[in-house]
Amino acid sequence: MTDMAIRIASMNKYYGEFHALKNINLEVAKGQKVVICGPSGSGKSTLIRCINRLEEHRSGIIEVNGIELNDNVDNIDEIRREAGMVFQNFNLFPHMTVLENCTLAPILARKIDRAEAEATGMQYLERVKIPEQAHKYPGELSGGQQQRVAIARALCMAPEIMLFDEPTSALDPEMISEVLDVMVGLAKDGMTMVCVTHEMGFARQVADRVIFMADGEIIEQAAPGDFFDNPQNERTKAFLSQIVGH
Amino acid sequence: MAHADQNIGSLQPSALMHIKQRYFATRFDTVITLICAALAAWVLWGLINWALLDATFGANRGDVCREDLHGGACWSVVATRWRIVLFGLYPFEEQWRSAIACLVMVFVAVLSCVPWFWSAKRLPILWIAGFAIFYVLMRGGWFGLVEVTEQNWGGLSLTIFIFAAVSLLGMPLAIIFALLRRSKLPWIARTMALVIDTIRSLPLLSIMFTFAIVLPFVLPGWAIGDKLYRVIVGYALFFACYQAEIIRGGMQALPAGQEEAAQALGLGYWHRIGYIILPQAFRNALPPTINQFVITFKETSLVTIIGFFDVMASGRAASGTADWNFATIEMYVFVALIFFVFVFSLSRYGAYLERRLGVGRR
Numbered sequence: 001m002t003d004m005a006i007r008i009a010s011m012n013k014y015y016g017e018f019h020a021l022k023n024i025n026l027e028v029a030k031g032q033k034v035v036i037c038g039p040s041g042s043g044k045s046t047l048i049r050c051i052n053r054l055e056e057h058r059s060g061i062i063e064v065n066g067i068e069l070n071d072n073v074d075n076i077d078e079i080r081r082e083a084g085m086v087f088q089n090f091n092l093f094p095h096m097t098v099l100e101n102c103t104l105a106p107i108l109a110r111k112i113d114r115a116e117a118e119a120t121g122m123q124y125l126e127r128v129k130i131p132e133q134a135h136k137y138p139g140e141l142s143g144g145q146q147q148r149v150a151i152a153r154a155l156c157m158a159p160e161i162m163l164f165d166e167p168t169s170a171l172d173p174e175m176i177s178e179v180l181d182v183m184v185g186l187a188k189d190g191m192t193m194v195c196v197t198h199e200m201g202f203a204r205q206v207a208d209r210v211i212f213m214a215d216g217e218i219i220e221q222a223a224p225g226d227f228f229d230n231p232q233n234e235r236t237k238a239f240l241s242q243i244v245g246h
Numbered sequence: 247m248a249h250a251d252q253n254i255g256s257l258q259p260s261a262l263m264h265i266k267q268r269y270f271a272t273r274f275d276t277v278i279t280l281i282c283a284a285l286a287a288w289v290l291w292g293l294i295n296w297a298l299l300d301a302t303f304g305a306n307r308g309d310v311c312r313e314d315l316h317g318g319a320c321w322s323v324v325a326t327r328w329r330i331v332l333f334g335l336y337p338f339e340e341q342w343r344s345a346i347a348c349l350v351m352v353f354v355a356v357l358s359c360v361p362w363f364w365s366a367k368r369l370p371i372l373w374i375a376g377f378a379i380f381y382v383l384m385r386g387g388w389f390g391l392v393e394v395t396e397q398n399w400g401g402l403s404l405t406i407f408i409f410a411a412v413s414l415l416g417m418p419l420a421i422i423f424a425l426l427r428r429s430k431l432p433w434i435a436r437t438m439a440l441v442i443d444t445i446r447s448l449p450l451l452s453i454m455f456t457f458a459i460v461l462p463f464v465l466p467g468w469a470i471g472d473k474l475y476r477v478i479v480g481y482a483l484f485f486a487c488y489q490a491e492i493i494r495g496g497m498q499a500l501p502a503g504q505e506e507a508a509q510a511l512g513l514g515y516w517h518r519i520g521y522i523i524l525p526q527a528f529r530n531a532l533p534p535t536i537n538q539f540v541i542t543f544k545e546t547s548l549v550t551i552i553g554f555f556d557v558m559a560s561g562r563a564a565s566g567t568a569d570w571n572f573a574t575i576e577m578y579v580f581v582a583l584i585f586f587v588f589v590f591s592l593s594r595y596g597a598y599l600e601r602r603l604g605v606g607r608r
Contacts (some may be wrong), residue, residue, distance in 0.1 A: 054506050081512035091507035095525050104521060105511035150507075157511060 004063070005030045005161050005192040006051060011060030013043075013050060013216075020046050022216045024060070030160070033193040035203040035224075038213035039239060044196045047213070048163045051194070052083045065160060081109060084154030088166040090146040092138035098125065098149050099134040102156045110157065117156070124152040128182050144175030151182055162186065164195040200243060204228065212236045311573065323573035324580045327564040331581065334400015334555040340392060344403040347383040350376055351406050359595055361602075366520055377410055396474045400555035402584060408546045408556065411478045413539065416485035423490035425519065428497065445487040451548055453480045458552040477549055481542075489538055496531030497523055529603050536596030540589050557581055 006028040013021035021043050028034050036044045049055040050062060053069055053076045062069040064079045093101050102121035106112045112120075125131045128148035130141075138146055147167060154162060164183065168176045180202050187193055187206040197203070203210050203224055210227040212220045212235075220233045231237050269279040300318025302311045304325055311320035324331075333344045354376030363369050384403065387393035399407065426438040445453070457480030462470050470476070500523065508518040528535070550559040561581035565574045 052510055054509060077512050077514060080510055083510075085507075085510035087503055087507060087510075089501070089503050091501070091503035093504065093507070093522055093526075095529065105508075105513055108517045108521065109512045109514070153511070163510075 003030055004028070005032070005065060006194070007061070007063040008051075009061040011050065011057050011062060013046060013055060013057045020216050021050070021057070024218060026211070026218065028161075028192060028194060030192055031190050032208045033187050033191075033206050034195070034209050034211060035207040036194065036196045036211045036213060037198060037200075037203070037239070038219075042213040043216040044213050045165050046216075048085075048165055048194055048196055051163060052080050052085055054085075077109070081157055082159055083161040083163055084157055084159035085163045085165065086147070086150050086154055086167045088169050090138070090143070090150045090170070092146055092149055092153070094138050097135050097137055098130075098141070101138065101149060102153045105153070106156050121152070121156055124155045125149070127155070127185075128152045129178075142175060143171045144178045147171065147175075147179045148182055151179075151186075155186075161192045161194070164193065164197065166196050166198075168197065168199055198243065200228070212239065214239075319576050319579075320573045321576060323565055323570045323576050327570065327577075328580070330401060330564040331557060331560050331577070331584070332402045334404060334560045335398045336400060336403070337392075337394060337398065340386070340394055343383045343386070343391065343394075344399075344401075347380045348403050348406055350379050350383070351410055359598075373410075373414055377414055380407065380410065396472050399474075401560040402557045404549075404554060405543075405546050405557040408474075408478060408481070408549060409543050412481045412485050412542060412546075415478065415482035416489060416542075419482060419486035420489035420493055421524065423486055424493040424497065427490060427494055442487045442490055445484060446491075448484075450481070450484050450545060451551060453484050454548060454552055456480065473552070474554065477552060477554070481546075485538070485542055489535065492531045492534045492538060493524075493527055495534070496527030496529070499530045500526055532596065532600055532603065536592065536599075540592055543589060543592070544585065557584060 004027055006026065008024050008026040011021060011024040012019070013024075024047060026034075026047075036047065038044050046055055050057045051064060051069075057069075065082050067075055067079055067082070069075060069079055092098075093104070096104065099118060099121050102124065103114065103117040106117040106120065107114055122131055122134060125134055128151055130145055130148055130152075133141060133145060133149070138149065141149065151162075151167075167183070168179050171179065176199070180199060183193070183195070183202065184206055193206075195202075195207075207224045209221055210224050211218055212227070212231075212233070214235050220227070220231065220236045222232075227236075228240065231240055270276045295318065297319050302318060302320050302322050304322055311322055329338075329341060332348075333341045336344045354372055357363055357372060358369060363372055382388055383391070384399060384407065385394065385396075423438060423442060426434055427442065429435045429438070454477050457476040458473050461476055504522055504526065505518060508522045513522070546556055547558040549556050555563060558581055561577045562574070565571065565577035570577075
C-alpha cells in the first residue's frame with residue numbers, strides 16, 4: 001500500500017476541442033487537507049470530478065488509494081466507495097427520508113444489513129447535529145441542514161477521502177458556518193480532504209496546502225500561510241486581492 | 247369609503263349575493279342565464295323522461311318495449327342480455343369463473359392503490375399473481391375446471407384481459423426501451439429512437455392487423471401462437487413505445503445531480519436506475535402515464551376489427567338480434583357506463599396519487 005491518497009500525474013482533460021485541464025500533477029497524502037481555489041471556469045470542479053470519474057480524463061494517471069482509475073468498472077465503483085463527495089447543490093434524493101438517503105448506499109453497495117446501516121446513519125446524523133430530522137424529507141429542511149445531511153450521507157460509506165465541490169456556494173450566508181463547522185470537525189479527525197471552496201478562512205484554519213488554478217492549470221500551490229501572505233504568481237495576487245477586497 | 251364597503255361585500259357574499267353578482271349582474275347577463283337554464287332544464291327533463299319515467303325495466307319485456315308509444319328507454323335489453331356484454335360467448339354454466347376472474351383483477355387494481363404495495367418487488371408480484379389467477383380461471387384445464395379456449399372469451403372479461411396483459415407486458419418493455427433510448431452508445435440510442443418513432447407513426451389498427459393476419463405468414467410455425475396473443479404482443483409494443491417516451495421525459499426532468507450523487511456514492515447502474523432514477527421519473531411522469539392507461543383501456547375496442555368480441559362488440563352483438571334491434575342505443579349507453587366506471591376511477595386514482603406523491607417535494 002501507498003501513503004498517497006490521491007496521485008494525479010500529467011493528466012489532461014478535454015471537452016471536445018476545449019482543453020479543460022492541462023498537465024495536472026497533484027499528490028495528496030493520507031490525512032492531508034487540500035483546498036483548491038481559483039476564478040470560475042478555471043477547472044477546479046472539473047479536477048475533483050475527475051477524481052471519482054464523474055468526468056473522464058483523456059490522458060495521464062489518476063490513482064486513488066493505489067487503485068488506478070481506468071475503464072474498469074469495478075475500479076471505478078471501488079474508487080467511488082473510497083471517495084465520498086459533497087456537491088454544491090446537495091443533490092439529496094428528494095423521494096427518500098433523510099435517514100434513507102444515508103442508508104441506501106451502505107445497504108446496496110456495501111451490503112450492510114438495514115439495522116446496522118440505520119444505526120450508523122443515526123450516528124453520523126448526530127455528528128452533523130440533526131438526528132431529529134432523520135425521518136423528514138430533504139425538501140422540508142433548510143439549505144444548511146440539507147448540506148449537512150449530504151455530508152452525513154457521504155460519511156456513511158466510511159470513505160477514506162472526502163471531496164467537496166463548493167459545498168457552501170449555494171447556501172444563504174447565515175448557514176455557511178454550520179456547514180463549515182462540520183467540515184472543520186472532520187478535518188480534525190484526520191480525514192483526507194480535497195475542497196474546492198472560496199472560504200479563505202476555512203482554508204487558513206484547516207488546509208495543509210492551498211492550490212490556485214486558472215485556465216485549467218495549477219498555477220501555484222503552497223501552505224496557507226505562504227499562500228495568503230506571500231503569493232508568488234501575479235494571477236494569484238490578483239485573485240487574492242479580489243477575494244480580500246470583498 | 248363606498249368603494250371599501252363594496253370590497254368587503256365581494257369578499258364575503260351571501261349565497262344569494264353571489265348568485266346575483268355572477269349570473270344576474272346586468273340585464274344581458276340575466277337574459278343569457280335564463281336562456282341557458284331553460285335549455286338545461288329542457289335537456290335534463292327529456293333525459294329523465296327517456297331514461298327513467300317512460301322507460302321499461304325488467305328482463306324479457308321486449309314486446310312491451312316494441313308497443314311502447316312514449317318512446318322511453320328499453321332497459322329490458324340490458325336486464326335480459328347483460329351476460330353477453332360481460333362474458334361474450336363464454337359457456338353459460340362457466341360464466342361464474344369469468345365473473346370471479348374479473349373481480350380478482352378489479353381487486354388487484356384496488357390493492358395496488360394501497361401504499362404498502364408500492365415497491366419495485368410487491369407491485370409486480372401482485373399483478374403477476376392476479377393475472378395468473380385470472381388466466382387459470384378463464385382458461386381452465388387445471389384444478390378440474392373445464393377448459394375454455396380463448397376463442398370463446400369475450401365481453402368485459404376479454405377487455406380486462408387484453409388491458410391487463412398489455413399493461414403487464416408493455417410496462418417493463420417501456421422501461422427497457424426508455425433505458426436503451428438513453429444509452430451512452432450512440433448506435434443503440436439511435437436505433438431505439440428509430441424503432442420508437444417508426445412504431446409511433448403507424449396506426450394501432452394496422453399494427454394489430456399485421457400481428458394478427460400477416461405475422462403467421464412470416465413466422466415459423468412454433469412461434470405463431472394464438473391470434474389473441476399476437477394482437478396483445480403487437481398492442482404491448484405500441485403501448486411500450488408511447489410509454490417509453492413518457493418515462494424518458496420523466497427522466498430528463500431530473501437534475502443531472504441526482505445521477506451524479508448516486509454515482510459518487512458508488513451505486514451501480516441498476517441500483518441507480520431502480521432506486522434513484524425510475525422512482526423519480528415515474529413520479530414526474532404520473533399524469534401522462536395515467537393518460538396512457540386510459541387511452542389503452544379505451545382502445546382495446548379496436549380488437550373488434552380482427553374478430554374479437556370485447557365489451558364494445560359484445561354490446562353491439564347483444565342488441566343485434568331481431569328481438570332487440572330497436573334497442574341499440576340502450577345497449578351502447580350500458581357499455582358507455584361500464585367504460586365510464588373504469589376510466590373515471592382510473593383518473594380519480596391518478597389524481598389521488600399525484601396529491602399523495604407530492605408529499606415531501608419542494
